[in-house]
Amino acid sequence: MENTEKNDEYAFGLIIDQFDGTLTEEGKKELAQWLASSPEKMKIYQGFCDLSKGLEDLNIRKNLDASGSWSVLSKKLDDSEPEVVLRTPRSGNMVRYAAAIVAIAAAGIYYQVYQAPETFSTAMNEQRSILLPDGSSIHLNGNTTIAFNKHKYAGHRTVSLQKGEAFFDVVHNDKNRFVVEMDEVHITDLGTSFNVARSADDINVVVSSGVVKIEGGKAHAEVILPAGMHGLYKTGSGAVSKSVNSNVNFKAWVDKKLTFNNTRLTDVASLLGKVYGCKVILAQPSLKDRILHAKLNYADADSAIQVIAQTLDLKVEKNGAQFLLADK
Incomplete structure (x- = not known):
């Protein structure tokens, strides 16, 4: 029993060495023998492979050290050894412990890579442009933050404007509306380009072309804004109003x-x-x-x-x- 536990632990080290690129020829043979010993061990190995792919994706997005992450996981496995010895687990527990570690780590990587939105920010006097997967573009003014999930964007074209000012030039799609979210307030594209400026007190929307819809807030109001109109949402009262836009320079910071x-x-x-x-x-x-x-x-x-x-x-x-x- 104890030899089985130690063999499993040794095999986990071989797997990590493989992803680190340090596995020897002898190690490759030993790993192949371990994998052939039972279908359950092949599933554990596949879990490590999925985790490795997640680490690579995360490395691309956030410039993390993937090999360093494997070292951390290796340390976790090493740290689990005293607990195994003290509790004298039944045969197969080490495999289940490793499966749990891989599942938890993989779930965290999956969330960060596929579920968590990607955030883009500008400094006080910085401006930048973001090209979205569908060809739409967002121009960020200074001190602005937006976020969207690029993995879900194809089916759910939603961008969160967390603060600041942005100009949206949207590729229209009747079957998949483009939405700007600001807490309880949503701005929906009905075929357009528009400017949104968000502050603590209000949200200002000016439509350059096409039509947008502002909805939500405390009053659950809904206002349609065609080109040339200005919409104002007051955070305190939740009121939404519209008027003819009188600011001819509303998008001068863009063009x-x-x-x-x-x-x-x-x-x-x-x-x-x-x-x-x-x-x-x-x-x-x-x-x-x-x-x-x-x-x-x-x-x-x-x-x-x-x-x-x-x-x-x-x-x-x-x-x-x-x-x-x-x-x-």
């Missing part, structure tokens, strides 16, 4: 197309900061009420601010991502 219609320079500076992730300072208080009328489309802040300075006869001083506008 860098800026329209200023008799806009105060202080508001121009604020918008430039949001669009380009920079800081624009007005040197003199009198500049706050200077009026700008212009349409700009520049990929970088330097070009846009230089044009504004020339238009308003100002000088520019730059220090990193900070711009100082002053009278000449």
Whole structure:
């Protein structure tokens, strides 16, 4: 009986050596003999193989050390030896212990790889684009976090906007609607591209093309927004309202197309900061009420601010991502 237990434990070590790439030719023969001894041992071996595949997938997603993970599992098996000896288990217990370890570890790996959503975040002044499996795209503004499960996405096109602002350009599918989830509030694509800005107090939705539906919240309201409309959800009351969108620059942070219609320079500076992730300072208080009328489309802040300075006869001083506008 004791020899059987020790043989099983030795075989588990051979399996781990195989996945580590350190199994000798003699070890391969011994492992083959152990596997041929009973169907139950072949099932245990298959469990190790499934766990190895899970570790590889997890390594790809999270840059983990798969071989290091096998070492941890090996240590767990080693640590189980004193318990086996003290309790003098019946024949086959070691196999069941290993099966339990493999099952638990495999379940954890399965959840992390296939069940847990993948999260994407941006820093304060960072912007990035995410391409979804169906060809839809999400543009993230600064200080934004989204999450979705790429393994379930084909049948369940759902993205969670956890905080911040994102612009969604959706490939429409009548049979599989695209949904943005924000706790109890859901935004459903009815064929569209739209911008969503989420804060602690409210959720703002502006539709660029097509139609979206906002639903949920405390009042279980439902509002349909066609292109050109703005939807507002108030977190405190749960109320949802809609109105004609008056913010022509709602997606300027995405396409860098800026329209200023008799806009105060202080508001121009604020918008430039949001669009380009920079800081624009007005040197003199009198500049706050200077009026700008212009349409700009520049990929970088330097070009846009230089044009504004020339238009308003100002000088520019730059220090990193900070711009100082002053009278000449």
